Amino acid sequence: MGTLAEEIFSYKLGRPVTQGETVVVEVDHVMSHDTTSPLAIQAFRKLTENGRVFNAQRAHIVFDHIIPAATVAAATLQRDVRSFAREQQIEVLQEGICHQVMPEKGFVTPGSVIVGADSHTCTYGALGAFATGMGSTDIGVAYATGRTWFRVPSTINIHLTGELPFGVYAKDVTLEMVRRVGVDGANYRAVEYTGDLVRRFSISERFTFCNMAIEMGGKAGLVAPDEKTVEWLRGRTDKEYPMLAPHNPQYERVVEIDASTLSPLIACPPDVNNVVPVQEVEHIKIDQVFLGTCTNGRLDDLAIAASILRGKRIHPDIRMVVIPASREIYLEAMRLGYLETFVQAGASVGTPGCGPCIGRHYGVLGPGERALTTMNRNFTGRMGDPTAEIYLGSPATVAATALTGHITDPREFLAGAVRERNEQE
Ligand SMILES: CC(C)[C@H](C(=O)O)[C@@H](O)C(=O)O
Numbered sequence: 001m002g003t004l005a006e007e008i009f010s011y012k013l014g015r016p017v018t019q020g021e022t023v024v025v026e027v028d029h030v031m032s033h034d035t036t037s038p039l040a041i042q043a044f045r046k047l048t049e050n051g052r053v054f055n056a057q058r059a060h061i062v063f064d065h066i067i068p069a070a071t072v073a074a075a076t077l078q079r080d081v082r083s084f085a086r087e088q089q090i091e092v093l094q095e096g097i098c099h100q101v102m103p104e105k106g107f108v109t110p111g112s113v114i115v116g117a118d119s120h121t122c123t124y125g126a127l128g129a130f131a132t133g134m135g136s137t138d139i140g141v142a143y144a145t146g147r148t149w150f151r152v153p154s155t156i157n158i159h160l161t162g163e164l165p166f167g168v169y170a171k172d173v174t175l176e177m178v179r180r181v182g183v184d185g186a187n188y189r190a191v192e193y194t195g196d197l198v199r200r201f202s203i204s205e206r207f208t209f210c211n212m213a214i215e216m217g218g219k220a221g222l223v224a225p226d227e228k229t230v231e232w233l234r235g236r237t238d239k240e241y242p243m244l245a246p247h248n249p250q251y252e253r254v255v256e257i258d259a260s261t262l263s264p265l266i267a268c269p270p271d272v273n274n275v276v277p278v279q280e281v282e283h284i285k286i287d288q289v290f291l292g293t294c295t296n297g298r299l300d301d302l303a304i305a306a307s308i309l310r311g312k313r314i315h316p317d318i319r320m321v322v323i324p325a326s327r328e329i330y331l332e333a334m335r336l337g338y339l340e341t342f343v344q345a346g347a348s349v350g351t352p353g354c355g356p357c358i359g360r361h362y363g364v365l366g367p368g369e370r371a372l373t374t375m376n377r378n379f380t381g382r383m384g385d386p387t388a389e390i391y392l393g394s395p396a397t398v399a400a401t402a403l404t405g406h407i408t409d410p411r412e413f414l415a416g417a418v419r420e421r422n423e424q425e
Pocket residue numbers: 035036065117118119120133358
C-alpha cells in the first residue's frame with residue numbers, strides 16, 4: 001500500500017515499507033561511466049575482500065562522456081577502466097549514453113532498483129524502476145556488495161492532463177514542471193508522474209521528464225508501468241517483472257499541470273527553472289544549437305527536428321551539432337534518412353554519447369557565445385567558457401532556431417513542414 005516508491009521497496013523486501021524508513025536493499029544493477037568509474041573503482045578496491053564485483057552480469061561500465069577520448073588524460077583513464085573491466089569480466093558498453101543504453105539492453109525493468117554513478121540515473125523510472133544517481137564511493141560499495149541503503153523517500157505527485165497544443169512537446173511540459181517545483185523543490189523526494197497525459201506519452205517522452213526529475217532535486221522520477229512499458233520491453237528482456245502501481249498513496253504534495261494551457265517553453269541561463277515562453281526571448285541570437293543527450297537524443301526527437309530541417313540549410317551564422325543518444329537510434333535515424341537531412345542542412349553529426357553536454361569535446365562554446373540545446377542543464381560554464389550561455393528547449397525549438405540564427409518559436413516551421421508533407425502526398 002502506498003506510493004509507487006513504497007510499492008517498489010515493499011516488493012523488493014517482501015514486507016510493507018513506508019516512507020521515512022531506512023532500508024538496505026539488493027540492487028538489480030549498478031552502473032558507472034568513463035568519467036565516474038575511476039573513483040568508484042578506487043572505493044571498490046579499498047572495500048572488497050575477494051577483489052571481485054558482486055555480479056559481473058549486473059555491474060555495468062558505459063563509455064559515453066568523452067568518447068572517443070578527446071585528450072591523453074581521458075584516454076589514460078579509459079585505458080585503466082578498461083583494464084579493470086577486463087579483470088572483472090564486465091563488458092564495457094560503448095554504444096551511446098548510459099541512460100539510453102541501460103534501458104535498451106533490457107537492464108531496466110519495472111520494480112527493479114538500480115544505482116548509477118551519474119545524477120540522471122533517475123531516467124529509468126520511466127519504466128517503473130526505482131533508479132537513482134549516487135556518488136562514486138557509494139557506487140564502489142554497491143559494486144562490492146550488491147547492496148545499498150536508502151531512506152524511503154516521500155513523494156511529490158505531478159499530475160499531467162490535457163491535450164498537448166500544436167508545437168508543444170514533452171520537453172516543454174518538463175520545463176513547466178521545473179518552473180513550478182523549482183530546482184530544489186523535490187530534494188530527496190521521489191517524483192511520481194500520473195494522469196491521462198502520462199499514459200498517452202510514449203516511453204521516450206516519459207524518459208524525457210523522468211530524466212529531469214533531478215533538475216527539481218528529485219531522488220527518483222517514477223511512472224507506473226502499463227502496456228506501453230510491456231511493449232517497449234518486449235524483445236529486450238526475458239525477465240519477469242511486476243506491474244506495480246500506487247495504492248492509496250499519501251503524497252506530500254500534488255502539482256497539477258494542464259498541458260493544454262502551455263506554449264513552447266525555454267529555460268534561460270543560468271537555472272533550469274528560469275523558464276519563459278519561447279516567444280518572449282525570440283530576439284536572442286544563438287551561435288550553436290545542439291540536438292542530443294539523455295534528455296532528447298532519441299528517435300522521435302530526431303524525427304521532429306528532421307521534419308523541420310528537411311530540404312533546408314541552417315543559418316550561416318550558426319553551428320549545429322546532432323548526436324543520437326545510442327547506436328540503435330543512430331542506425332535507425334540513418335535508415336530513415338534523418339541523418340542525411342541533418343548533414344545536408346549543414347549540421348555535424350557525432351558518435352553516440354554525451355557530446356558537448358558537459359563541455360569536454362565536440363562543440364564547446366567560446367567566450368560570450370550562446371547555445372540553445374535539448375540538454376537538461378544550463379549551468380554556467382557547463383559547455384565551455386564560463387561567459388558562454390546555455391538555453392534549453394525542445395528539439396523542435398532547436399531545429400527552428402538552427403534555421404534563423406536566433407531563438408525561434410517552432411510552430412511556424414512545423415506548420416510549414418506539415419504543409420509540405422501534405423502537398424507531397
Ligand atoms: C559527469 C557526471 C558525474 C555528471 C552527472 O552526474 O550528472 C554528468 O553526466 C552531468 O550530466 O552533469
